[in-house]
Amino acid sequence: MKIERDEAQGRNTFTGYGEGYVEVNLKRYPSSLVVAGDRLITSWPAASLESLTADHLAAIVQLAPEIVLLGTGSAFRFPEPQLLAPLRKAGIGVEVMDTPAACRTYNILLGEGRNVVAALIVP
Helix, strand or coil: CECCCCCCCCCCCEEEEECCEEEECCEEECCCEEEECCEEECCCCCCCCCCCCHHHHHHHHCCCCCEEEEECCCCCCCCCHHHHHHHHHCCCEEEEECHHHHHHHHHHHHHCCCCEEEEECCC
16 A cells, blocks of 8 residues: 655655555565654564564664554554563653554654654564
């Protein structure tokens, strides 16, 4: 599916997603990644919700977002609460949703000028 948005010119935005990929700025990524308006981390090692660790989320704290959208893959699944502890301890809001919803929500929040990060498991 393609996403059409132009409110956040010059920032990383999702331009599409589908089975086995997400597209940022018209470039496809087939594996899990972290996307911020001014930074793209394509080596995020959380390949599945089962492999997600608190350390994976603790690494996002240094980006200092106000909110993190955790995309759990093609279906919504809530992680163990202790995994989210590093973000909550840092005062960072966390919303958990499926990866397609996280892509759409990220673009909306970024377009509103929010300091948002999407941490996505790409199935």
